[in-house]
Amino acid sequence: MSIRRRTILAAAAGLPAAGMFAGQATAQQRFNSMYVFVPAGPGGGWDGLGRAIEQASRAAGMVGSFQFENVGGAGGAVGLPRFVSQRRGRGDAIMVSGAVMVGALITNRTPVGLKDVTPIARMTTEPGVIVVPASSDLRTLQDFLNALRANPGGVAVGGGSAGGIDHITLGLLLKSLGKNAREASYVAFAGGGPAQAAILGSQVRAGISGISEFAEQIKAGRMRALATTGDRRSLDDVPTLKESGIDIVIGNWRGVFGAPGINANQRQALVDWMTALHASSQWREILQRQGWDDAFLAGPAFEDFLRKDQADTEQVLRDIGLAS
Amino acid sequence: MDALSGLAMGFGHALSLANLGWALLGCFLGTAIGVLPGIGPALTIALLLPITFSVNATGAFILFCGVFYGAMYGGSTTSILLNTPGESGSIITSLEGAKMARHGRAGPALATSAIGSFVAGTVGTLGIAFLGPVVVDLALQLGPAEYFSLMVLCFVTVSAVLGGSALRGLTSLFFGLLLGLVGIDLQTGQPRLTFGIPELLDGVNVVLVAVALFAVGETLYLAWRHVEGKAEVLPVGSIMMSKSDLKRSFWPWIRGAGLGFPFGVMPAGGTEMPTMLSYYVERKLARPEAQKEFGTTGAIEGVAGPEAANNAAAAGILVPMLTLGLPTSATAAIMLSAFQSYGIQPGPLLFTSQAELVWTLIASLFLANVMLVVLNLPLVGLWARILKIPQPQLYAGILVFATIGTYGISNSVVDLFLLYGIGIIAMFMRRFDFPVAPVVIGMILGPMAEQAMRQALTISQGDWATFVTRPVSLCILLVALAALAGPRLYAAWLRRVAASRPIGS
Numbered sequence: 001m002s003i004r005r006r007t008i009l010a011a012a013a014g015l016p017a018a019g020m021f022a023g024q025a026t027a028q029q030r031f032n033s034m035y036v037f038v039p040a041g042p043g044g045g046w047d048g049l050g051r052a053i054e055q056a057s058r059a060a061g062m063v064g065s066f067q068f069e070n071v072g073g074a075g076g077a078v079g080l081p082r083f084v085s086q087r088r089g090r091g092d093a094i095m096v097s098g099a100v101m102v103g104a105l106i107t108n109r110t111p112v113g114l115k116d117v118t119p120i121a122r123m124t125t126e127p128g129v130i131v132v133p134a135s136s137d138l139r140t141l142q143d144f145l146n147a148l149r150a151n152p153g154g155v156a157v158g159g160g161s162a163g164g165i166d167h168i169t170l171g172l173l174l175k176s177l178g179k180n181a182r183e184a185s186y187v188a189f190a191g192g193g194p195a196q197a198a199i200l201g202s203q204v205r206a207g208i209s210g211i212s213e214f215a216e217q218i219k220a221g222r223m224r225a226l227a228t229t230g231d232r233r234s235l236d237d238v239p240t241l242k243e244s245g246i247d248i249v250i251g252n253w254r255g256v257f258g259a260p261g262i263n264a265n266q267r268q269a270l271v272d273w274m275t276a277l278h279a280s281s282q283w284r285e286i287l288q289r290q291g292w293d294d295a296f297l298a299g300p301a302f303e304d305f306l307r308k309d310q311a312d313t314e315q316v317l318r319d320i321g322l323a324s
Numbered sequence: 325m326d327a328l329s330g331l332a333m334g335f336g337h338a339l340s341l342a343n344l345g346w347a348l349l350g351c352f353l354g355t356a357i358g359v360l361p362g363i364g365p366a367l368t369i370a371l372l373l374p375i376t377f378s379v380n381a382t383g384a385f386i387l388f389c390g391v392f393y394g395a396m397y398g399g400s401t402t403s404i405l406l407n408t409p410g411e412s413g414s415i416i417t418s419l420e421g422a423k424m425a426r427h428g429r430a431g432p433a434l435a436t437s438a439i440g441s442f443v444a445g446t447v448g449t450l451g452i453a454f455l456g457p458v459v460v461d462l463a464l465q466l467g468p469a470e471y472f473s474l475m476v477l478c479f480v481t482v483s484a485v486l487g488g489s490a491l492r493g494l495t496s497l498f499f500g501l502l503l504g505l506v507g508i509d510l511q512t513g514q515p516r517l518t519f520g521i522p523e524l525l526d527g528v529n530v531v532l533v534a535v536a537l538f539a540v541g542e543t544l545y546l547a548w549r550h551v552e553g554k555a556e557v558l559p560v561g562s563i564m565m566s567k568s569d570l571k572r573s574f575w576p577w578i579r580g581a582g583l584g585f586p587f588g589v590m591p592a593g594g595t596e597m598p599t600m601l602s603y604y605v606e607r608k609l610a611r612p613e614a615q616k617e618f619g620t621t622g623a624i625e626g627v628a629g630p631e632a633a634n635n636a637a638a639a640g641i642l643v644p645m646l647t648l649g650l651p652t653s654a655t656a657a658i659m660l661s662a663f664q665s666y667g668i669q670p671g672p673l674l675f676t677s678q679a680e681l682v683w684t685l686i687a688s689l690f691l692a693n694v695m696l697v698v699l700n701l702p703l704v705g706l707w708a709r710i711l712k713i714p715q716p717q718l719y720a721g722i723l724v725f726a727t728i729g730t731y732g733i734s735n736s737v738v739d740l741f742l743l744y745g746i747g748i749i750a751m752f753m754r755r756f757d758f759p760v761a762p763v764v765i766g767m768i769l770g771p772m773a774e775q776a777m778r779q780a781l782t783i784s785q786g787d788w789a790t791f792v793t794r795p796v797s798l799c800i801l802l803v804a805l806a807a808l809a810g811p812r813l814y815a816a817w818l819r820r821v822a823a824s825r826p827i828g829s
Contacts, residue, residue: 041366041367041370041654042367042370042371042373042658044661047370048661071734071735071736072526072734073523073525073526073734074507074508074522074525074526077522077525078522078523078525078526080522081522103513104513107508107512107513107514108508108513108514108515108525109515110522110525111520112522153785154785156782156783161508161510161513162509162510162511162512162513163512163513164513185782185783185785186782187468187779187782187783188510188511188779189510189779190510190775191651191657192650192651192657193591193644193650193651193652193653193656193657194591194592194652196591196648196650197463197464197591197592197644197648197650197652198467198468198591200464200648200650201464201465201466201467203467203468203783204783215669215671216649216669216670216671216672216673217648217649217671217672219669219671219673220671220672220673222648222672289667290664322512322513322514
C-alpha cells in the first residue's frame with residue numbers, strides 16, 4: 001500500500017524529484033526490517049511500548065517493516081531464553097523489557113539473565129502510588145507510616161505479584177522505618193483487577209501499584225492517594241515519598257535491549273535509532289497521548305543504571321526473603 | 325440516566341447499519357475462534373487492537389463484544405463434537421456433551437447449548453443493564469476468605485464426577501492438584517516443580533490439560549484397543565431437540581444463568597466455578613431416569629446448565645469492567661487498554677462520562693446474542709455431520725486439531741510434549757478406569773483455593789478463624805458441609821425409616 005503510494009507520488013513529481021525522494025528516504029531509513037520481541041502477552045505495558053516504537057519509527061520513516069513476536073509469562077522469564085537463543089548476533093532485533101523482568105529473573109533463579117542481552121536504552125517510566133480505600137482511617141502518609149511502624153504485620157498491603165515493584169516498594173518503606181522487611185504483610189494478587197477490587201472492598205488496609213492502575217479510582221474518589229514514588233509529583237496534590245523525607249524513588253521503567261553477541265557497530269546503530277526516535281516529534285506525541293513519563297537513558301549511562309537497579313533489587317528481595 | 329432510557333438510546337445508536345455490520349463481523353469471528361482450541365477471545369481482541377486507530381470507539385467495542393460473546397458460543401461446539409474444549413469455561417460442557425454426541429444426540433446437545441447460551445446471554449445482559457452497579461458493590465464485599473470458602477464449596481462438586489471408586493477418583497483429583505502447583509507461586513515469586521524448564525514457569529495451561537485428557541487420551545485409547553475390521557460410523561441421529569429435550573433443558577438454563585452471572589461479577593470469580601456448580605446441581609436435581617444418563621449416554625441437563633452458566637458468567641465479567649474499570653479477566657484487560665487508546669479512561673465514571681458508548685455497547689450485546697443464536701442454530705446440522713466421518717479418520721482429525729490448537733496457545737514445543745505426555749497418562753487412566761474429570765477440577769480449583777487461602781491468612785495475620793468469623797464465609801462453608809453430608813444423612817435416615825416400617829406394620 002505505502003509502496004504503491006510512493007510510486008504514484010514519484011510518477012507525479014517526475015524523474016528528478018523521484019530520485020531526490022528516494023535519496024531522502026534511504027538517508028532517513030536506518031533498518032529495512034526490525035524484529036521486535038515482547039516477552040509478555042499482547043496488550044500489556046511492554047507490548048504497548050513496542051507498538052509505540054513501531055508507530056513512531058514508521059511515521060518518521062526510520063524502519064521499513066516490523067515483525068512482532070509475543071512470548072508471555074513469568075515476568076518475561078519464559079520469553080527471554082527464547083530471544084537469547086534465537087537472535088544471537090542479529091543487529092536487526094530488539095526486545096522490549098523493564099523493571100518487572102529484573103525482579104522476576106532474581107526470584108525465579110533462571111540461568112538466563114539480562115547479562116545475556118545488550119542494553120540499548122531506557123525509554124519510559126511509571127511511578128507507583130500508595131493508596132487506601134476512601135473510607136480508611138489512614139488520612140495521610142504519616143498515618144500510614146505510623147501504622148506500619150506500630151505493627152507492620154497488621155497493615156495488609158495489596159499489590160501485584162510477589163517480588164514485583166509494588167512488593168519492593170513496601171520492603172523499602174519498612175527498611176526506611178528501621179523495620180525488618182520480612183515483617184511486611186504483603187498480599188499478592190494476580191493482576192490489577194483483583195488487587196483493585198480488594199482495595200475498593202477494604203479487604204486490605206492499603207495498596208501499592210503503578211499510578212495508571214489506580215488513577216481513575218483516585219479521580220472518582222473511591223481510593224485516596226497518600227504518596228507517589230517518582231522523582232517529582234505525578235498527581236498535583238499528592239506528595240512524593242522523597243519530599244516527605246523518605247529517600248525512596250522507584251518506578252516501573254521500560255526499555256529496549258539488543259540481541260546477545262552483537263558487535264559495537266550494530267549496537268551503536270540501535271542506540272542511534274533510539275536516540276533519534278526519542279528526539280522525534282512523533283515520539284513526543286505518543287508520550288503525551290499515553291501519559292508516559294519520559295525516562296530516556298541510552299548506552300553506557302543506561303548500562304550503569306541497569307547494574308545499580310539489579311543490585312538494589314536483589315538486596316531488597318534478599319531482605320524480604322525472596323532471594324538467597 | 326436510568327437504565328430504560330439508556331437502553332433506548334443505546335438501541336438507537338446500535339441499530340445503524342455500520343454498527344450492525346461490526347456486530348455481525350464480531351459474532352462471526354468470535355464463533356470461529358471459539359471453535360479453535362488455543363486461540364481465545366483475549367488474544368483475538370489483542371490482535372484486533374490496531375483497528376482502534378481507524379474505527380470509531382463505538383464500532384470497535386461492538387466488534388470486541390461480538391468476538392467475546394461469539395467465543396463463548398463457539399467454545400461449546402468442539403467440546404461436544406470432538407471432546408476438545410476450546411476454553412476453560414466449556415470444559416465441563418464436554419463431560420456430558422461429548423457422551424451425547426457419541427450416542428447419536430449431537431444435534432440436541434449443540435442446540436441446547438446454543439439456546440442456553442442465548443437465554444443466559446440475555447439474562448446476563450439484562451443483569452448488566454439493570455443490576456450492574458448494585459451487584460458489583462455487593463461483590464466487592466467478598467474478600468479472599470469468602471473466595472476460599474466458595475472454592476471449598478466447588479470441591480464438593482468433585483463428588484459428582486468421582487465415578488464408581490472413590491479411591492480412583494481422589495487419585496485423579498490429586499493428580500490435578502499436582503499439575504496445578506507447577507509454575508511460579510504468586511505469593512512468593514518462587515518457581516515450583518518447574519525442573520529448570522523456563523516454559524513451565526508460567527504453569528501448565530488448563531485447556532491444554534483438558535484437551536490432553538479428553539481428546540488425546542481417548543484417541544490413543546481407541547487406537548490401542550481398536551479391534552481390527554470393525555469400522556463403525558457414529559450415529560448422528562435427530563438434529564432437532566425433542567419436546568422432552570426442551571422441557572429438560574429449560575430449568576437448567578435458568579438455574580445456570582442465575583448461578584453464572586454473580587460469579588462473573590465477582591472480581592475473582594471467573595467462568596469455571598459456576599459451570600462446576602451448575603453441573604453438580606443438575607446432576608443432583610435430575611429425575612431418576614435422567615440420572616442414569618449422566619456419565620453413560622450423556623444427559624442433556626449436564627450440557628444445558630453449565631453452558632448457560634458459562635455464558636452468564638461471561639456477561640457478568642463485563643460488569644466490573646463497565647462500572648468500576650476493573651479488568652477481572654484477560655479479555656476485559658485488553659478491552660480496557662482499547663478504551664485507553666481512544667483516550668477514554670475506563671473507571672467508576674464511565675457510565676456517566678461515556679453514557680452513549682456504554683449503552684450502545686449494552687444494546688449491541690443484546691443484538692449480538694440474537695445474531696449468535698441465528699448464526700449458530702442452522703450450523704448445528706452442519707457441525708453434527710462431522711461425526712459422519714469414519715472413526716479412524718475422525719479421531720486422526722481430532723488429534724491434528726488438538727495438536728495445532730495447543731501449539732497455537734504459546735508456540736511452544738514444550739506444550740506439545742506435555743499434551744502427549746498427559747495424553748498417554750490419560751490413555752492408561754481410561755484403561756484402568758480412573759475418571760479424568762477430577763483432574764481438571766483439581767487443576768482449576770487447586771491453585772485458586774491455595775492463593776485465596778494464603779491471601780486470607782496474610783490479611784488475618786495467620787489466624788485460621790477468619791474463615792468462620794466472617795459471616796458470608798461461614799455461610800458458604802455451611803452450605804458446602806450440607807452439600808457434602810446432607811445426601812448421606814438423608815439416605816441413612818431413609819434406610820432407618822425403611823428398616824423400622826416392617827416392624828411397625
